[in-house]
Amino acid sequence: xxxxxxxxxxxxxxxxxxxxxxxxxxxxxxxxxxxxxxxxxxxxxxxxxxxxxxxxxxxxxxxxxxxxxxxxxxxxxxxxxxxxxxxxxxxxxxxxxxxxxxxxxxxxxxxxxxxxxxxxxxxxxxxxxxxxxxxxxxxxxxxxxxxxxxxxxxxxxxxxxxxxxxxxxxxxxxxxxxxxxxxxxxxxxxxxxxxxxxxxxxxxxxxxxxxxxxxxxxxxxxxxxxxxxxxxxxxxxxxxxxxxxxxxxxxxxxxxxxxxxxxxxxxxxxxxxxxxxxxxx
DNA sequence: AAGTAAATCAACCGCAACGAA
DNA sequence: TTTCGTTGCGGTTGATTTACT
Numbered sequence: 566x567x568x569x570x571x572x573x574x575x576x577x578x579x580x581x582x583x584x585x586x587x588x589x590x591x592x593x594x595x596x597x598x599x600x601x602x603x604x605x606x607x608x609x610x611x612x613x614x615x616x617x618x619x620x621x622x623x624x625x626x627x628x629x630x631x632x633x634x635x636x637x638x639x640x641x642x643x644x645x646x647x648x649x650x651x652x653x654x655x656x657x658x659x660x661x662x663x664x665x666x667x668x669x670x671x672x673x674x675x676x677x678x679x680x681x682x683x684x685x686x687x688x689x690x691x692x693x694x695x696x697x698x699x700x701x702x703x704x705x706x707x708x709x710x711x712x713x714x715x716x717x718x719x720x721x722x723x724x725x726x727x728x729x730x731x732x733x734x735x736x737x738x739x740x741x742x743x744x745x746x747x748x749x750x751x752x753x754x755x756x757x758x759x760x761x762x763x764x765x766x767x768x769x770x771x772x773x774x775x776x777x778x779x780x781x782x783x784x785x786x787x788x789x790x791x792x793x794x795x796x797x798x799x800x801x802x803x804x805x806x807x808x809x810x811x812x813x814x815x816x817x818x819x820x821x822x823x824x825x826x827x828x829x830x831x832x833x834x835x836x837x838x839x840x841x842x843x844x845x846x
Numbered sequence: 847a848a849g850t851a852a853a854t855c856a857a858c859c860g861c862a863a864c865g866a867a
Numbered sequence: 868t869t870t871c872g873t874t875g876c877g878g879t880t881g882a883t884t885t886a887c888t
Contacts, residue, residue: 579857580857580858604874618859621874622858625875655876655877656877657876668875668876670855672878676854848888849887849888851886851887851888852887853884854885855882855883856881858879858881860876861875861878863876864872865872866870866872866873
């Protein structure tokens with residue numbers, strides 16, 4: 566007996582996601598957290614024409630509000646190179662050390678940038694040993710203003726969908742309760758990740774350093790909440806743990822990654838801004 | 847201006863791993 | 868222990884954009 570497809574492929578749409586599909590998925594994920602069964606998500610979220618696998622990929626690689634966007638920093642590249650020398654092509658493991666970066670993003674960056682850089686330095690990207698013979702005078706292909714091009718492209722490509730999502734996300738985040746939504750799905754069905762966990766709250770973070778905002782890339786989805794009283798408190802989410810006010814969501818902040826692209830209110834520093842900032846400069 | 851090559855990255859595919867029954 | 872359903876991962880593809888001729 567052959568393996569069953571991950572979903573009923575008949576009638577399923579392929580290709581790029583539409584704004585509406587994004588909106589539905591974000592709506593669902595922000596309201597319910599990460600539902601335990603991706604297969605059920607298309608139906609529950611209303612993105613019925615897409616399979617659960619697609620939804621998972623879209624969310625983890627693109628829509629998650631905690632994602633960083635833009636080119637990897639030099640530090641991040643060095644981390645990737647170092648981890649790759651130890652782990653090989655285990656992109657998800659490598660990504661787990663880089664907050665806000667996805668395995669797909671790192672894999673793409675490796676293949677398009679880092680490999681070339683290593684070869685240019687005379688290092689075999691596969692073995693991390695010196696190339697034999699070393700490629701001398703290896704010329705990195707001229708890529709005029711590649712980062713500018715990248716930023717421009719991302720702006721043009723993503724600004725509209727995310728802008729459209731903005732109002733929707735705001736509405737969801739300000740909703741007083743998590744109740745029965747799409748197609749009767751009930752929020753009582755234990756989510757794996759609660760909505761607060763996809764937001765980073767860090768009252769001890771540097772207050773609105775200019776650098777934090779300058780690192781914001783054009784496609785970053787920065788979710789910043791002002792009306793935090795409208796959301797359950799951290800301790801609500803964390804089974805009564807009083808230290809929850811320092812909860813920082815996904816990552817350990819001790820490993821040197823401080824520019825999480827989340828902007829803090831200039832005035833209070835302890836509350837998030839009342840906007841969804843999409844990195845539009 | 848038009849055609850082509852190169853670069854980029856979102857999305858797809860298929861397999862492995864895992865857990866439940 | 869085996870079977871089945873599901874998720875996660877890594878490799879790959881293909882659409883899009885930019886650079887070059």
